[in-house]
Amino acid sequence: MSPFQTPSLLLFTYPESVVGxxxxxxxxxxxxxxxxxxxxxxxxxxxxxRLGVHYRRIPVLAVGRDLYCDSRCIIQTMEDLYPKTQRLGADPKQRPFDAGIQKLLENWAFEGGVFMKTAMLISPDAKLVQDPSWLEDRYQLSGFRFSKEAMEQIRPDALAAARMHLDIVENMLLGDGREWISGGEEPGLADVHVGWPFDWMLRDPEKMGMKHAYPELLNEQKYPKMFAWIDRLNRFMEEKRKEQGELKMLSSDEAVKLIENSSLFEHEELDIVEWDPTGLKKGAEVDLFATDVPNGFQNRDTGELIGLTAGRVTVKAKTKDGIDVRIHYPRINIKIAPSTTGL
Ligand SMILES: N[C@@H](CCC(=O)N[C@@H](CS)C(=O)NCC(=O)O)C(=O)O
Incomplete structure (x- = not known):
């Protein structure tokens, strides 16, 4: 647990970001x-x-001067270290099997194709798809052009994959009539892990949703449990948001100032494994970059290696004003290379 008073949490995201x-x-x-x-x-x-972060995906979470990239890295860290409220998922020390299943559900959503196949179903009339600069940006990231012609070509396969994913949710995960995938009285970690791509499918067109574009598949008669679950989830979240108060929005200047004037969240000394397959040791100058997209190497964070475990890697960096920050990445889909190799 953090020895400090927990610094403020600041989430960098944008309204259309489903992972945000x-x-x-x-x-x-x-x-x-x-x-x-x-x-x-x-x-x-x-x-x-300005904060020294070159990672190009969203969300990023700052907890004081500790900056976390990737929702999986963020959630795992908050589960393990955020001291003030009870963790949302199963504690692996007390319920290891349940914790393992939750991890697998999270991996399914990201690595099992649900995220990618849903992205391939972005509706041709979506607002962002009409914006050439957004199309070019996503081409730079993924090597895939979200043009009408390209989307048409991949659509049958993406719909077939989505149908398999929907069947798993409807007939298996929710098949016994439970309200929440996690099985409790309120949504739990399993709902957070699985819900977001399905929520994306069912959103309104102006929120990048796709239900209107594929009525034969995204159809309440075919998937009544799934539709009801997503509706329940959104109503629950709206209720909780009302109880907790409207979210405050900081400007960029306010965000940088807040972070630069904060303490660190985690201990000064971070865990570092004695042996790692990379052969890298504490103090090495390294590059971190994504390997799940063709151009991932173009956006790299470089710094002194100060934390390395099976699940997470951390480098020291500086903001543009010269203030020390720490940048944490997950290990999954991330390459750690000595920065001199220029890979
Ligand atoms: N594995 C990442 C995936 C994040 C991701 O792909 N986010 C999307 C937005 S929902 C993104 O960053 N798209 C490209 C961009 O916004 O630059 C995570 O779990 O945070």
Whole structure:
């Protein structure tokens, strides 16, 4: 646990970000106070650059001068370290099997194809798809052009995959009639892990939703439990948000100032494994970059290696004003390389 008083939490996200919304759900369910700093839905993101962060995905969470990239890294860290409210998921020391299943559900949503296949179903009439600069940005990231022609080509496969994913939720995860996938009285971690891509499918067109575009598949008669679950989840979240008060929004200047004047959240000395497959040791100068997109190497964070475990890697960096920050990445889909290799 942090030896310090917990510094403020600041979530960098944008309204259309479905993974950002997953974080809103998580923090709200845990009743953790936090604020938003809205960034653009495409690069560049000057506020993150000012903080020394080159990671190009959203969300990023700052807890004081500890900056966390990737929702999985953020949620795991908050589960393990945020001291003030009860964790949302199963404690692996007390309920290891349940904790393992929750992890697998999270991996299913990201690595099992649910996220990618849903992205391939973005509706051709979605607002962002009409914006050439957004299309170019996503081409730079993914090597895929979200053009009408390209989307048409991949659509049958993406719909077939979505149908399999919907069947798993409808007939298996919710098949016994439970209200929440996690099985409790309120939504739990399993709902946060699985809900967000399905919520995305069912959103209104102006929120990047796709229900209107695929009425044969995204149809309440076919998936009544899934539709009811997403509706329940949204109503629950709205209720909790009302109870906890409207989210405050910080400007970029306010965000940078808040972070630069904060303490660290975690201990000064971070865990570092004695042996790691990379062969890297504490103090090495390293590059961190994403391997799940073709151009991931273009956006790298470089710094002194100060934390390394099976699940997380941390480097020391500086803000543009020269203030020390720490940047944490997950290990999944991330390459850690000595920064001199220029890989
Ligand atoms: N594995 C990442 C995935 C994050 C992700 O892909 N987020 C989308 C937004 S929902 C994104 O960053 N898209 C590209 C961008 O906004 O630059 C996580 O769990 O945070």
């Amino acid at each position: 919304r997953r974080l809103d759900w998580y923090l709200t369910l845990r009743r953790i106070p936090y604020v938003h700093c809205e960034v653009d839905n495409k690069m560049p993101r000057p506020v993150l650059e």
